[in-house]
Amino acid sequence: MTVSFTGQRIALLGLGLISGSLARSLKAQGWPGHITAWGPRAPSLEMGQQLGVIDSWSLDLERVIQDADMIVVGAPPIATGDLLAELLPRLQSSSQRPVITDLASIKGWVIDRASCDYEGYVPGHPIAGSEDSGVRAANADLFRGREIILTPTEHTDPSATAQVEAMWQLTGARVSHLTVSDHDAALAASSHSPHMVAYALTMALADNPLAPFQHGGGALRDMTRIAGSDPVMWRDIAVTNQRALLDALNDVEAELTRLKTLIKNADGAAMERYFQRCREVRRANDTVLNPLTEIHSDSEIGSQPVAAKETSRS
């Protein structure tokens, strides 16, 4: 069943890379509504308006949400939970009852923190981003081919979920549904632990007197790129998805230990099998990881992810 997005006024609470890219994308698709934004500081909101990302802004939260039919909370996980805890009870007792969704990478902690069964709340998480942050990096194509995971709870009104889904579909994303706990465990493995691994690798090299970064090629470029990510967001993710993240890191450590044993034993045959299996697994998942290559293979956009295949061996 396809539902049209009927939202006329979107309120972004927090204006950064992700919420700004959503705004840019909707405008690029010709969506005719109004986008307003609230945030704690004027300069980035002002810049968002100057860049044409948003139509208006205010530092007054009440004013920004008063006419909104769709509220999008775009903040680091802990701030998202705090804001929802404050807002949802107010929306529940309001006459307007807008749909509200969020963008946080963690769903369980945020939903628990919100601790309100407002039926218009649709927990969400776009699997897209960049190590750059801020509205200046907002990009209308950020969500094309990417997954948006929604984790509606037992309290969520299906028509609210359908509206959030319809909004995201305008951006070229594909929307899927997961349970809250499956989301947090799957993302711990697919994203949160890889970020921790990138951080650990970067720190391991940082003070090496041989300056290995100075001899890095495409492999090191890619394996440390996300170590440039926003420290506050990743602090929040590590704090709020603690158990699933530790489980995922233990899985990676167990494989590292297994690989080290093969290296210690100079077991070339077993290593070749291990690496071959990894090559097959990686290739089998290449399309989902490089969606633009698949979807727009002849366009300029399509050529971008291919570039990520460029220089790297060593």
Add this chain to the structure above:
Amino acid sequence: MTVSFTGQRIALLGLGLISGSLARSLKAQGWPGHITAWGPRAPSLEMGQQLGVIDSWSLDLERVIQDADMIVVGAPPIATGDLLAELLPRLQSSSQRPVITDLASIKGWVIDRASCDYEGYVPGHPIAGSEDSGVRAANADLFRGREIILTPTEHTDPSATAQVEAMWQLTGARVSHLTVSDHDAALAASSHSPHMVAYALTMALADNPLAPFQHGGGALRDMTRIAGSDPVMWRDIAVTNQRALLDALNDVEAELTRLKTLIKNADGAAMERYFQRCREVRRANDTVLNPLTEIHSDSEIGSQPVAAKETSRS
């Protein structure tokens, strides 16, 4: 002191991604000489000639090297060592005495295996590549802005080193010199351990019932890209650089353990400092890791590595 490349006939022993890219690059630069290739199997050599990567080929090693003034051994590390062990004594007793270099990612093991002090041998290693292998993936721009590390030994004739250096400079690479042991330790940290980390991460996710790869974004794309690398080459690297690789992996594991402790303690302040330091380290090394962005910022080539900055958060 700048020396011109005086080579007229290059013999590639092994025709793959790296040697093929060297050939393509020299031709793209208008170098007027002849490039011939030897390999164990006809089809890839034939394809190399059809693609215009090489001018001629033969399955007869003797015939391919007989007129060469520059020999480039392009094979996985163990095969490189084996081939050098066979060839160097013959070159030493020949009247022609060509310059010979190799492309192997390990220098200590290869030089030890060659066990010949032929003064025309210049051990080398281009820090460039791709998870794609084979001559079909050869790319004239592969070395632009990338580092070529030479590790001349006490036996190497400086004029041979100068010729290898002059050849590489034609490709747009920057040439540097390291001792053999510094090379192997620096590369264990900058490239070999990152590859093992990518393999371990890929394997940790491979059989996870939540199918984390299906929920992967740009972060997972980049953190597993090199797990698609050539299994034989990486088996060889892990076998031949065993000690330095284990040291580098221990450093990464120590950082992972440190990070896990911060996560277990939910020590948000310490994590934020850790992630902030990583962001600074990564940004400070961005230029060396994305050299084309710097050098050709307005060209099509320049736009490629920027794309690697694209989609990734989660």
